[in-house]
Amino acid sequence: xxxxxxxxxxxxxxxxxxxxxxxxxxxxAATMLTALLMAAGTALAAEMIGSPANNRIGGTENGDVISAxxxxxxxxxxxxxxxxxxxxxxxxxxxxxxxDDLYGGSGxxxxxxxxxxxxxxxxxxxxxxxxxxxxxxxxxxxxxDIINADGGGLDLVxxxxxxxxxxxxxxxxxxxxxxxxxxxx
Numbered sequence: 001x002x003x004x005x006x007x008x009x010x011x012x013x014x015x016x017x018x019x020x021x022x023x024x025x026x027x028x029a030a031t032m033l034t035a036l037l038m039a040a041g042t043a044l045a046a047e048m049i050g051s052p053a054n055n056r057i058g059g060t061e062n063g064d065v066i067s068a069x070x071x072x073x074x075x076x077x078x079x080x081x082x083x084x085x086x087x088x089x090x091x092x093x094x095x096x097x098x099x100d101d102l103y104g105g106s107g108x109x110x111x112x113x114x115x116x117x118x119x120x121x122x123x124x125x126x127x128x129x130x131x132x133x134x135x136x137x138x139x140x141x142x143x144x145d146i147i148n149a150d151g152g153g154l155d156l157v158x159x160x161x162x163x164x165x166x167x168x169x170x171x172x173x174x175x176x177x178x179x180x181x182x183x184x185x
Contacts, residue, residue, distance in 0.1 A: 050075075054089075063098065072107075081116075086123075095120075099134075104141070113138075117153075122160070131155050140165055149173045150185055 046060050052070035059066055063080035070088045077084050077095040084093050087105040095102055096114040104111050106124040113120050114132045122129055122141035129138045129145060135153035144162035149155035149169040159165035159179035166181045175182050 059084075068093075077102075077114075086111075090125075095132075126162075147179075149175075 061079035
C-alpha cells in the first residue's frame with residue numbers, strides 16, 4: 001500500500017495564521033466589551049460635592065454619594081442606592097427610589113427617604129423626617145423633631161435627645177421609648 005503525501009497550498013498556512021489572529025482579536029474585543037458593560041453600572045454613579053453656598057444638586061439614576069456641604073441645600077438622589085449628606089444649613093434632602101442613606105447634619109433639615117429601604121438621620125437641629133414606601137429606619141437627633149413613618153413597611157423610629165419629638169406611625173411600626181408624642185394611624 002502506497003501512501004500519498006498531500007501537498008497543501010502555500011496560502012493555507014498564511015490564511016490559518018490570519019484567521020487565528022482574527023479570532024484572538026475578536027475574543028479580546030468581546031472580553032473588553034463585557035468588562036466595560038459590567039462596570040458601567042458603577043462607573044455611571046457619581047460622587048458630587050457642593051460648595052459652602054446654597055446648592056441644588058440632582059443625582060443620577062445610579063447609586064451616588066452626594067455631600068452638599070454648607071448652605072441651605074436642596075438635593076435629589078434620584079434612582080439607585082444613594083448616600084446623601086446635608087452638612088450645616090437648612091437642607092432639603094430626598095433619596096427618591098432605591099435604598100438610600102440620608103444624613104441631615106446641623107441645621108433644621110427636611111429629609112425624605114422615598115421608595116426603598118431607607119436610613120434617615122436628622123442630626124442636630126429641629127428636623128422633619130419622612131420614610132416613604134419600604135421598611136425604613138428614622139432617627140431624629142439632638143433636638144425636637146417631627147418624624148413621619150406613616151405608610152410603607154415596618155419602620156423603626158428613634159427620636160433622640162429632644163424633649164418634644166412628634167411621631168406619626170403605623171400601628172406595627174417600632175417606636176423607641178425616647179419619643180414624647182406618638183400618633184398611630
